[in-house]
Amino acid sequence: MRTLTILSIVIAASVLSSSRRLHADSRGDELARWIDERGIEVWGPPPERCDDLTFARRLYLDVLGRVPSVSEARDFLDLGENRRDTLVDRLVFGEGSRANVYRRLAAENLASHWRRVLIPPGTSVNGSPQTIENWLSTAFAVQMPYDKIMRTLAQISTSDSAGQYYRLLGSLPENYASHLSRVTLGVRMECAQCHEHPYVDWGQEDFWGLAAFYSDMGRAGDNPDASTNARAEGAIEYEGVAYPAKLLWSDEPMKKQKLGMRARLADWLTSPQNPNFSATAVNRFWQYLVGRGLYADVENLDRATPEQRAFLDELGQRFANDRFDVSRLIAAIVKSTWYQAVSVEGDYESDTFHRSLKVLSPEQVFDSLEQALMLPVGRIDPTSPRWSGEMSQLVTRLSETVGATPEEYASGIPQALMLMNGRMTSDAVDLEQSRLLRAVVESPFFGDSDRIETLYLAVLTRGPTAEEAEALAAYIADKPTIAAQRSAFGEILWALLNSPEFVLCR
Amino acid sequence: MSVTDHFDSFSRRDLLQVATAAVGGVSCSGWLPKLARATEGKRPPKACILLWMAGGPSQLETLDPKPGHKNGGPTKAIKTSVPGIELSENLPAIASQMSDISLIRSMKTREGDHGRATQLMMTGYRPMGGTIEYPVLGSLLAQRLQSKDAQLPGFVSIASFRLGNLGAGFLGPRYAPLLVSGVSNDPNTRANLTVENLNAAGIGRHELAERQYLLDVLRRGVPVDATAARKHAAVYEQAIRMVETRGEGAFDLDEEPSELRDAYGRSRFGQGCLLARRLVERDVPFVEVTLDSAGDGNWDSHLNNFRSVRSMCEVLDPAWSTLLRDLRDRGMLESTLVVWMGEFGRTPKINPNNGRDHFPDAWSVALAGASIMGGQVIGATTPDGMEVKDRPVRAADLFATVLEAIGIPSTAENQMGDRPIPIVDDGSPIEELLG
Numbered sequence: 041m042r043t044l045t046i047l048s049i050v051i052a053a054s055v056l057s058s059s060r061r062l063h064a065d066s067r068g069d070e071l072a073r074w075i076d077e078r079g080i081e082v083w084g085p086p087p088e089r090c091d092d093l094t095f096a097r098r099l100y101l102d103v104l105g106r107v108p109s110v111s112e113a114r115d116f117l118d119l120g121e122n123r124r125d126t127l128v129d130r131l132v133f134g135e136g137s138r139a140n141v142y143r144r145l146a147a148e149n150l151a152s153h154w155r156r157v158l159i160p161p162g163t164s165v166n167g168s169p170q171t172i173e174n175w176l177s178t179a180f181a182v183q184m185p186y187d188k189i190m191r192t193l194a195q196i197s198t199s200d201s202a203g204q205y206y207r208l209l210g211s212l213p214e215n216y217a218s219h220l221s222r223v224t225l226g227v228r229m230e231c232a233q234c235h236e237h238p239y240v241d242w243g244q245e246d247f248w249g250l251a252a253f254y255s256d257m258g259r260a261g262d263n264p265d266a267s268t269n270a271r272a273e274g275a276i277e278y279e280g281v282a283y284p285a286k287l288l289w290s291d292e293p294m295k296k297q298k299l300g301m302r303a304r305l306a307d308w309l310t311s312p313q314n315p316n317f318s319a320t321a322v323n324r325f326w327q328y329l330v331g332r333g334l335y336a337d338v339e340n341l342d343r344a345t346p347e348q349r350a351f352l353d354e355l356g357q358r359f360a361n362d363r364f365d366v367s368r369l370i371a372a373i374v375k376s377t378w379y380q381a382v383s384v385e386g387d388y389e390s391d392t393f394h395r396s397l398k399v400l401s402p403e404q405v406f407d408s409l410e411q412a413l414m415l416p417v418g419r420i421d422p423t424s425p426r427w428s429g430e431m432s433q434l435v436t437r438l439s440e441t442v443g444a445t446p447e448e449y450a451s452g453i454p455q456a457l458m459l460m461n462g463r464m465t466s467d468a469v470d471l472e473q474s475r476l477l478r479a480v481v482e483s484p485f486f487g488d489s490d491r492i493e494t495l496y497l498a499v500l501t502r503g504p505t506a507e508e509a510e511a512l513a514a515y516i517a518d519k520p521t522i523a524a525q526r527s528a529f530g531e532i533l534w535a536l537l538n539s540p541e542f543v544l545c546r
Numbered sequence: 547m548s549v550t551d552h553f554d555s556f557s558r559r560d561l562l563q564v565a566t567a568a569v570g571g572v573s574c575s576g577w578l579p580k581l582a583r584a585t586e587g588k589r590p591p592k593a594c595i596l597l598w599m600a601g602g603p604s605q606l607e608t609l610d611p612k613p614g615h616k617n618g619g620p621t622k623a624i625k626t627s628v629p630g631i632e633l634s635e636n637l638p639a640i641a642s643q644m645s646d647i648s649l650i651r652s653m654k655t656r657e658g659d660h661g662r663a664t665q666l667m668m669t670g671y672r673p674m675g676g677t678i679e680y681p682v683l684g685s686l687l688a689q690r691l692q693s694k695d696a697q698l699p700g701f702v703s704i705a706s707f708r709l710g711n712l713g714a715g716f717l718g719p720r721y722a723p724l725l726v727s728g729v730s731n732d733p734n735t736r737a738n739l740t741v742e743n744l745n746a747a748g749i750g751r752h753e754l755a756e757r758q759y760l761l762d763v764l765r766r767g768v769p770v771d772a773t774a775a776r777k778h779a780a781v782y783e784q785a786i787r788m789v790e791t792r793g794e795g796a797f798d799l800d801e802e803p804s805e806l807r808d809a810y811g812r813s814r815f816g817q818g819c820l821l822a823r824r825l826v827e828r829d830v831p832f833v834e835v836t837l838d839s840a841g842d843g844n845w846d847s848h849l850n851n852f853r854s855v856r857s858m859c860e861v862l863d864p865a866w867s868t869l870l871r872d873l874r875d876r877g878m879l880e881s882t883l884v885v886w887m888g889e890f891g892r893t894p895k896i897n898p899n900n901g902r903d904h905f906p907d908a909w910s911v912a913l914a915g916a917s918i919m920g921g922q923v924i925g926a927t928t929p930d931g932m933e934v935k936d937r938p939v940r941a942a943d944l945f946a947t948v949l950e951a952i953g954i955p956s957t958a959e960n961q962m963g964d965r966p967i968p969i970v971d972d973g974s975p976i977e978e979l980l981g
Binding site: 155163164324337340363396397399440441447448449450451453454456457458460461462466505507508510512515532534535537538539540541543544 | 621661673679699718720722724742746749753756757759763772773775777778779781782784785786788961963
């Protein structure tokens with residue numbers, strides 16, 4: 041009887057604790073704590089925390105794809121003790137009064153990022169990548185788990201499936217297969233297309249074996265190279281050699297079964313038991329949010345040693361156990377002390393932790409300009425840059441030079457000239473045209489220092505330092521006339537928009 | 547021996563020291579003499595101008611006429627300044643400069659689609675799928691030839707019209723082209739060649755200086771030694787300098803004598819060739835000038851080939867020949883390679899629309915300047931023009947020849963991460979052309 045009581049107490053307690061655990065981690069908090077502790081084992085004690093406004097700027101950019109407005113930044117500071125976690129819950133899980141807007145922005149931002157992962161800068165694209173971005177946006181908006189998104193991409197049935205990804209990549213089985221292994225497994229095999237890979241043990245039977253899963257898909261062009269598709273999925277011919285469909289890390293070709301070959305590829309690829317799938321996934325999210333992957337060479341995870349990828353594999357396993365829930369993974373990473381570390385620069389050892397500046401994506405630059413400058417956004421407003429063609433001009437120009445990682449600033453002279461002298465900037469610094477400037481300069485309640493502070497907050501999400509405030513006040517005071525002083529604010533705004541801090545998230 | 551060769555003989559440690567010295571401003575005594583030796587007496591540096599004939603020009607109406615054969619159509623051949631070499635009647639001015647030009651009449655390239663053929667002729671690699679993005683010729687040369695303290699970009703592309711997404715590929719955006727657009731192609735108006743956003747309305751020297759001051763105030767906000775922030779500062783410095791000097795004055799074509807501008811032709815392409823010379827004078831190692839349409843003509847002459855090509859040549863002939871003459875007059879032809887090519891040639895057989903279609907089996911390109919020995923013809927086509935009779939030349943062979951002609955070993959390799967990628971896809975230079 042006594043034993044039974046104890047037993048039932050134990051059972052009750054364990055049920056209670058497990059339900060509490062489930063409840064407790066519905067917002068990624070427990071995983072964040074695990075990340076904190078596991079990180080200390082790897083890197084030692086965490087660096088100093090960044091300040092609140094820096095955190096807000098990071099989070100708005102990383103989750104919503106734009107900087108916070110002046111009022112959003114001020115509201116955040118008023119949130120009280122636990123304000124960082126509260127902000128994460130609002131932006132990542134769409135809680136609070138602006139839930140619908142935030143959810144939509146967050147899905148669009150994730151879609152724009154993953155579109156660039158799926159179609160990296162410089163890829164020859166057949167058609168507009170907007171189709172895949174729209175498809176991703178819908179997937180993220182309905183909280184589709186990560187494995188399901190990738191499974192859908194792997195299991196396409198026509199070149200129109202999954203946002204036309206197959207067609208965009210040029211309608212070639214080998215292109216599709218090599219991008220798929222790069223995106224989902226961090227394995228690049230393109231060298232093995234024509235010869236054996238010189239560094240990693242990938243051979244032609246691996247490359248073409250993976251391509252063979254798509255051999256029944258349409259092929260572009262009049263057979264431009266030596267490969268030909270079989271009529272059915274499962275075999276492909278290259279330079280006279282037939283390659284049967286074969287999974288990576290396996291020596292045996294796939295045997296015919298009732299379930300289609302591509303479905304079995306998708307099963308294997310996205311399985312929670314496939315460590316490369318979940319590890320590559322968390323590595324990509326970590327790289328996007330923190331700036332550098334837990335294993336830095338994200339696209340070549342197959343070159344990592346077991347020690348180098350231990351943290352990654354464990355985090356990946358937790359992601360898989362949590363059914364690949366994207367929001368909870370993001371929340372856990374941004375709630376961790378590592379994400380919130382102050383950014384430091386200079387020489388460092390590769391085995392220490394390092395938070396560096398992150399370059400805004402072209403879309404983030406536009407959306408931040410739109411937010412900071414209080415630009416009209418309505419589709420029917422002819423002055424709205426989002427619809428007038430200015431957005432696409434800016435984004436196209438900036439997209440020509442996107443770095444391989446968020447840490448790499450790759451812009452060149454044309455991109456700098458665009459931000460210096462382009463139409464959006466010249467309108468922004470013109471008192472007649474600029475909503476932000478007018479609001480700031482013409483507000484009767486503002487002194488010059490309030491004006492400067494508001495411009496700073498709108499563009500950089502911080503106030504000026506004492507040194508900056510002093511220099512800028514002197515700059516304004518130096519102007520001989522009231523009119524010159526008014527237009528001096530336009531010049532300050534020009535400098536804020538062109539400062540490294542605007543395009544590099546601190 | 548070129549500047550690049552000297553740089554190649556620097557050890558990696560030397561280069562690191564250079565980099566450290568440049569950043570930290572520490573003593574330069576260790577490497578400066580070596581650098582001085584490397585550059586001493588090596589002026590002017592090598593450069594390349596690519597005249598890119600987008601669309602694929604007909605070889606039969608330009609460099610390889612076939613009068614007397616029915617495939618030749620009505621196009622006549624004319625004598626050139628080199629006995630035994632004849633060109634189409636469409637290129638009289640070029641014919642008079644034949645002693646500086648060499649022709650390759652045996653290009654054989656297998657790619658007959660505009661996009662794929664452009665990729666092949668621009669990168670030297672056949673499109674293979676997969677995810678290696680090969681750099682275009684301009685990026686390859688910019689990376690090898692651009693001096694470390696260059697004020698202008700190493701690769702300028704004028705009036706570019708390009709299919710697909712070709713650029714610096716794995717070499718990275720540093721070697722991507724600076725695009726110069728021409729507003730008008732009307733020969734009666736000024737071909738307004740300029741860099742996008744080079745001028746801001748109402749911003750003079752004084753305003754620019756003020757902006758620079760304010761930018762300096764704000765730079766203190768980020769960690770200044772951050773790699774990204776350092777790059778940002780460097781790019782802005784270059785961009786501001788370009789605005790200030792209006793591209794080192796390269797774009798002020800008004801400085802040129804009016805007769806010379808007329809000689810080039812007052813077309814976008816003609817003025818683009820003049821701009822190319824001015825850019826090379828300012829140490830830009832690679833300039834690409836595109837000619838894709840003129841008047842009612844274009845190179846993609848599926849319809850009315852003969853009229854179309856004649857219109858194109860009316861723009862091409864004065865521009866190309868004046869460029870060669872101008873370079874020679876200034877003593878720049880010995881160091882500047884001028885390449886004329888498109889992505890493929892046209893079918894010798896005339897189609898029912900009196901046109902010619904895409905033809906990669908036997909077509910022509912032309913090289914002049916730098917180490918190219920002029921007045922030669924490499925290879926030949928059969929009398930009907932359908933096949934290469936002698937000495938087929940692949941895209942990779944042409945690339946190897948171009949590289950060697952400006953002093954870059956065609957066996958060199960680039961690094962993509964830690965993977966070596968040959969600069970040329972297994973091509974051999976045409977030795978007869980190289981002096």
